[in-house]
Amino acid sequence: MTMVYGYYLGELIQLSVTPRDKWKEFIREYNIPNENYYYLGATRTYKFFEKDSKQFQELDDLIHNIDLS
DSSP: OHHHHHHHHHHHHHHSSSHHHHHHHHHHHHTOTTHHHHHHHHHHHHHHHSSOHHHHHHHHHHHHHHHHO
16 A cells, blocks of 8 residues: 555656655645655656556555455
């Protein structure tokens, strides 16, 4: 589930007009510790899957199937 949050957070950041400013606004509002760690994780996760979001859904389904086993 963490990867899902990271992907959508990265999408919010990247699709804004000024991604870094949007992130700074987010961390001010929610008081995020280690914000650089989360910023890099979210933006990298989004960039990795942005070309083919179907892969993201397939990987998420696979992870959930493994968790249920």
